[in-house]
Amino acid sequence: MILIMKKLSFYGLCFVVLLSSCVKKPAPEPVGEAKFRALNATSGSIAQDVYFNSNKVNIAPLAYGQVSAYQTILSGPSYFGFTDNGSTIANIEIPRAVKIGEHITVLYYSLPNGSKNVGFLVDDMVAPATGKAKVRFVNLNGFFLDRFSVQLVGGAPIVASLPYENSSAYAEVDAGATFKLLAQGLTSDPLINANIQAGKIYTFWVDGTATELVTHVMIQN
Known part of the structure; x- marks a missing residue:
């Protein structure tokens, strides 16, 4: 009985080794x-x-x-x-x-x-269309309780409503475009003139106070 048990154990061990060699590891x-x-x-x-x-x-x-x-x-x-x-x-x-x-x-x-x-x-590092620039806006003003929108001066809104701790999608605009930030509770509507140049990609981040929006700009390229 002892010899048979040893033999069975040996065969079982071989089976485990062979099986484990067939298991594929994730790439x-x-x-x-x-x-x-x-x-x-x-x-x-x-x-x-x-x-x-x-x-x-x-x-x-x-x-x-x-x-x-x-x-x-x-x-x-x-x-x-x-x-x-x-x-x-x-x-x-x-x-x-x-x-x-x-x-x-x-x-x-x-x-x-x-x-x-x-x-x-x-x-997004993809270049804008010829003659255009790309812009987006980020709301980092936690003191201002309302959302704000962004409007092209002399044109249509490009950001409808931007809540705190959110960013807008990119929008393509003409070179030289200027923008206004619009919201209830502001002491004035900030005008943004960043000397927008064709081919460039801009991120405007906004902080400030409970009654004021202050805009800063980063250029990606």
Whole structure:
């Protein structure tokens, strides 16, 4: 009986080995280059150091309103963080999966209660039509309770209603276009004249107060 049991155990072991050799492992996720840039949109903040996957990015500290150049990274699950210049204590760190070939803008901004947040914009790098520019708008004003719309001066609205912590789709406009921000509760309707040039891609981000919208511009290309 002892010899038979040993023989059966040996055959069983062979069967397990053969079976395991037939099980296919999932193919690893492909990895490639992507790009990101960072914006400090937190008014009154200390200049920020930027971290990617817990490693400090080799760029100058970003003061309020400053945006970095695009940095090349590898795609895949990632973490983006911000610290006060010279500190290693994160003000915030947020995960995001980055796709191959993707261009993203990482926004560091404050919530109305003073806590910090990070948002991500996917940047469309496709050139606009000949003679046109592309624009989009981002609402980062948590103190202004109403949504705002964006109208071409002398033309139609290009953004109907933009709530807080949202971005509009891109719109193509003529070179030299100017815009107005419209909303109830504003002390005035801000006029935006950014010297729009054909072939360029613009992101306008808006912060301010409970009665004022302040516009800033980033150029992608």
